[in-house]
Amino acid sequence: MDVVTEAEAKEASRRRIGGIEVLAVITVALVLLQPYLVGRLSNPALQAGATVFVSIVIQALPFLVLGVVLSAAIAAFVPATFWEKALPKRPGLAVPVAGCAGAVLPGCECASVPVSGSLMSRGVAPAAALAFLLSAPAINPIVVVSTVVAFPGEPMMAVARFCASLVTAVVVGWLWLKWGRGQWLRVPKSRHVEGQAPWQTFAAAATHDLLHAGGFLVVGGLAAAILNVAVPQEWLQTLADHPALAIIGLALLAVLLSICSEADAFVAASLTQFSLTARLAFLVVGPMVDLKLISLQAGTFGKSFMYRFAPTTFVVAVMMATLFGWWLL
Amino acid sequence: MRRDVQAAVLLLLGSLLLRLTLGGSYVYFVKVSMKPILLVTAAVLIALAGWNLWQAWRNSESHDDGHGHGAVPRVAWLLVLPVLVVFLVSPRPLGAYTAARQLATAPVVAEPAELLPLPAGDPVDVPIADYITRAIWGQGQTLEDRSIRLTGLVTPDPDGGWWVTRLGLACCAADALSFRARVLDAEPLPANTWVEVTGRWVPGDSGNAAIPLIEADDVSRIPEPSNPYE
Numbered sequence: 001m002d003v004v005t006e007a008e009a010k011e012a013s014r015r016r017i018g019g020i021e022v023l024a025v026i027t028v029a030l031v032l033l034q035p036y037l038v039g040r041l042s043n044p045a046l047q048a049g050a051t052v053f054v055s056i057v058i059q060a061l062p063f064l065v066l067g068v069v070l071s072a073a074i075a076a077f078v079p080a081t082f083w084e085k086a087l088p089k090r091p092g093l094a095v096p097v098a099g100c101a102g103a104v105l106p107g108c109e110c111a112s113v114p115v116s117g118s119l120m121s122r123g124v125a126p127a128a129a130l131a132f133l134l135s136a137p138a139i140n141p142i143v144v145v146s147t148v149v150a151f152p153g154e155p156m157m158a159v160a161r162f163c164a165s166l167v168t169a170v171v172v173g174w175l176w177l178k179w180g181r182g183q184w185l186r187v188p189k190s191r192h193v194e195g196q197a198p199w200q201t202f203a204a205a206a207t208h209d210l211l212h213a214g215g216f217l218v219v220g221g222l223a224a225a226i227l228n229v230a231v232p233q234e235w236l237q238t239l240a241d242h243p244a245l246a247i248i249g250l251a252l253l254a255v256l257l258s259i260c261s262e263a264d265a266f267v268a269a270s271l272t273q274f275s276l277t278a279r280l281a282f283l284v285v286g287p288m289v290d291l292k293l294i295s296l297q298a299g300t301f302g303k304s305f306m307y308r309f310a311p312t313t314f315v316v317a318v319m320m321a322t323l324f325g326w327w328l329l
Numbered sequence: 330m331r332r333d334v335q336a337a338v339l340l341l342l343g344s345l346l347l348r349l350t351l352g353g354s355y356v357y358f359v360k361v362s363m364k365p366i367l368l369v370t371a372a373v374l375i376a377l378a379g380w381n382l383w384q385a386w387r388n389s390e391s392h393d394d395g396h397g398h399g400a401v402p403r404v405a406w407l408l409v410l411p412v413l414v415v416f417l418v419s420p421r422p423l424g425a426y427t428a429a430r431q432l433a434t435a436p437v438v439a440e441p442a443e444l445l446p447l448p449a450g451d452p453v454d455v456p457i458a459d460y461i462t463r464a465i466w467g468q469g470q471t472l473e474d475r476s477i478r479l480t481g482l483v484t485p486d487p488d489g490g491w492w493v494t495r496l497g498l499a500c501c502a503a504d505a506l507s508f509r510a511r512v513l514d515a516e517p518l519p520a521n522t523w524v525e526v527t528g529r530w531v532p533g534d535s536g537n538a539a540i541p542l543i544e545a546d547d548v549s550r551i552p553e554p555s556n557p558y559e
Contacts, residue, residue: 019334023341026409030416041418044426051420055358057411058349061342062363062370069373095536150499203380210377211335214342218411228503232430259504265501270506286434299404 022161045229053225059260060110060217060292067111068209071118076202083124090127095173098128099166102135109137109261109287110217114209114294117188126185131173134313137261137287138165147283150265153277157283159266164284164324168317175312186302214300220292224258227291231256237273239300246278247325251318254286255294260288277325284321330405331389335528336381338408338515343374345412347441355558357422422557425484425520428494428507444471452476452527457495457508464510464530464541472530479543480554484509491518493526493543495559508559515545523551 041047087094105112116133120126137143138190139162151157229254239249250271264286268279289310298306330338349355350367359367414420444467447453455463455477463471481495484507492509499506511533512526528545 019331020337023334023337026413031415034416037417038419047418048422048423048426050414050418051357051423052503054411054414054420058346058355058367059501059503060362061346062366065370065373131524146499195488203377207335207339207377207381210374211330211338211405211408215407218407219404222410224503228431257503260500262500262503266506267504 029206049225049229052228056221064110067114070203071114072202074118076198080122094128095131096170098136099131099169102132103139105136112136117300120187127173127177131169134288135169147265150269160324160328161283164320168320185305216295220295223291227256240273247281250278250282251285254282255290258290258292276329280325281321285317332385336378339374339378343371346371357413428484431507452478454478469530474520479526483518497559509542510543
């Protein structure tokens, strides 16, 4: 049927006033308003917040691009049968293997979200992909080395961080295996189209994931920047004086600040008023649960997943950090 | 989001990275060593934008609305926000505002294995973080009887006086730490003034929570250095 009703034609023409036109208006507004606005937006808190926001986005983008390119490459070039051979058949065994495999992805948490989504869409058991998602940003060589460098007098800090992070990832993976329900998790769709050249699949998947995850990265970066200029230092001092509150407090601070896992060791080292165990909690929680990750995970795997996954991970991570801190530090 | 719009958003983001990197202001946000990585990222973004533009053009020629690669959600529009912020707020490097929010005591990370003697020079330029380490862990032994020059910005103390301050990045501006030394015998200056303080180390309270001091012989204003962080 080629008959187009008047309403449909109207709808179509209305829809055409879309993206490009909006971008054009934004560009014109930018050019006209810039000199007027720049002077008015010179409040020091706003300036500092803007610098932190832009720096989080700029610092995370290369890692997000790495993760997206890697996950697009997995989707386009690695046959689905590869993962059946590489990982143990029993999911209970695949979880720790995938957790340990996290040690080879040299990136931060932004890279691991798209990669684990892509692993799921290629048939890897969700529990195993989630163990990888949690362990990769915390136990890879770059993070371990930066932790050693940041705590020169405390060699056990890096060991405790590695162990507590890996155990948390595996425990959360097993919890998901035992109690997780399929309908909570929206497995990202495979973008593989039959008869399409692999590089076409690659570019399409990379574009989609980058725009999608990038938008959520901006949400998380914005929230972290606002909190970065809004959390008063006096609160920290009050928390540091109570051993239990210090652990919970620094774990929450790690969630709010959303610092890249390759840099958080230096920030933890500077929080000298806190106990080593509290700082370990900061280092274990940060790469697994933070505002920009929560936003990225909600975008990739759905909100009903995020509501369950992030709090569970937080609780397990705090418990493991306390345990390993008490044992090793 | 239509394919040409996706291309435009990617192109905007790639151009922003390119502009910040080539224009030099990327050092306000991340470490200098990120430059090659940012350029590669910008190249990937622009290449993807080009591919999408070409696809959009080819598909409009053949009246084929594509293979339906899943709609890109509206949240992708937020990627325009960093571009807007850079152009409208034109963020400056972090300075006295951020430093004043951190504790005045030195963020000494850990005790160094060994403090080497200061290099030759009269006065000798010392990074503020290094000055703090030498003053606090070395009890000032490597600083005694030397004329020292610290370069940083002014963070005023609400109770009078000021610190010469430099912020240090571990990774990006979100994790900036403030390194500061209290300047004695100096005229008050407005916040965020860049100065070179030439002077001598004087002992203060010892211990981890101490505030390092410098007795100023000369304070001169300087333009903002190309890398505002240490």
